[in-house]
Amino acid sequence: MNIDVQTLRWFAAVAQQLHFARAAQSLGISRIRLSKAVVELEEQLGVELFVPGASPTELTAEGRDLLARALVEIAEDDRRLERERVTAAEPSTFTIGFAEGVTLTKWTRIWADRFPDIALSVVATTPNSQVSCLRDGTVDVGFVRPPLDRDGLNAIGLYQEVQVVVVPKDHPVAAFDSVTATDLADEHLLADPATAPEWAAVATELVTGDRPELPPMNSVAETFEYVAAGLGVAIVPHSVARFNARKDLVYRPVTDIEHTQIALAWVADRESELIEEFIGIVRGRSTRSSRGSADAPPAKKKKAHPSKPARPVAKTKTNARRSGKRR
Numbered sequence: 001m002n003i004d005v006q007t008l009r010w011f012a013a014v015a016q017q018l019h020f021a022r023a024a025q026s027l028g029i030s031r032i033r034l035s036k037a038v039v040e041l042e043e044q045l046g047v048e049l050f051v052p053g054a055s056p057t058e059l060t061a062e063g064r065d066l067l068a069r070a071l072v073e074i075a076e077d078d079r080r081l082e083r084e085r086v087t088a089a090e091p092s093t094f095t096i097g098f099a100e101g102v103t104l105t106k107w108t109r110i111w112a113d114r115f116p117d118i119a120l121s122v123v124a125t126t127p128n129s130q131v132s133c134l135r136d137g138t139v140d141v142g143f144v145r146p147p148l149d150r151d152g153l154n155a156i157g158l159y160q161e162v163q164v165v166v167v168p169k170d171h172p173v174a175a176f177d178s179v180t181a182t183d184l185a186d187e188h189l190l191a192d193p194a195t196a197p198e199w200a201a202v203a204t205e206l207v208t209g210d211r212p213e214l215p216p217m218n219s220v221a222e223t224f225e226y227v228a229a230g231l232g233v234a235i236v237p238h239s240v241a242r243f244n245a246r247k248d249l250v251y252r253p254v255t256d257i258e259h260t261q262i263a264l265a266w267v268a269d270r271e272s273e274l275i276e277e278f279i280g281i282v283r284g285r286s287t288r289s290s291r292g293s294a295d296a297p298p299a300k301k302k303k304a305h306p307s308k309p310a311r312p313v314a315k316t317k318t319n320a321r322r323s324g325k326r327r
Helices: 005-017 020-027 031-045 061-089 105-114 130-135 204-208 220-228 238-243 273-282
Strands: 093-099 119-125 141-144 153-161 163-168 234-237 249-253 260-267
Touching: 005 020, 005 031, 005 061, 020 031, 093 130, 093 273, 105 119, 105 273, 119 130, 130 141, 130 260, 141 273, 163 220, 163 238, 220 234, 220 249, 234 238, 238 249, 260 273
Parallel strands: 093 119, 093 141
Antiparallel strands: 141 260, 153 260, 163 234, 163 249
16 A cells, blocks of 8 residues: 555544544644545545545545555554664663773673674773762663672672782782781781771781871772882782782782672663673573573583592691791
8 A cells, every 4th residue: 555654644533533623633733634635545546435425424435445454554653663762762872880800801792793783881980989880870780899789789799709919029928829817917908997807807007006097099000009119008809900910019819808709780770671681691691592481491410520539738827927838
């Protein structure tokens, strides 16, 4: 049917209401304009759609046939317009926040392959901004580290990281493969003691009450400058130390400090299809798998292997200056 959809809508309005004046009012056009459009449509088709002179208005057989076909085309056009509306409403950019040390390359590459029409934007966040960026909509999802205010957020844990102590390369700690919190008891920690409770429990400067005030530090790079100057030590996740590596500093694992966790977080009441898709990518879901599908094939069970006996652990002294394995 080679008729403009708008003309079909105008005809259908009259055909359904059987009243030109009311139809014109519902369409927001003049009665004269509507009558002219119907006359032009009849001339185009070469048939009469309404019974001439009938009162009230009455459809002809051709008019009833056209109405049935018009309603089908109007419904299809409505579906098309709805699809366009939804597409226009969808964001053209998806924004990811990430804590320092998190590597996004693998996930951003998969996203680009699956959703080439939705660009990814990445925003580096700090411990102070990682949650606020989520709440104010700066980012859609964020890779975050604790401590984390979970109020109004959803989060899934992804992986854990070893905490390391960062010291000048000529510091006694540099001679060992790893240390404990007790080994660092006499050190000045360039951070809030609450970030390393295991150290705080044994820290000499907290026991004696002579802990100096922290200098202003707005980034890890600034903190490491103070470490290099010999003003204290830093305890950070391994990836952060690696990312900010310097030739004049070394880092060693602190074996008895709780590992830090990387989580993926988003605002609960803003959960969307795109967020669900990104979660699936991070979790390793393939394009053919269905979120929560009951029809998904069960995972193959791995054959059990007998456990190997644990190796005996050698006892070590606690002072890093005279204990541990020298490098």
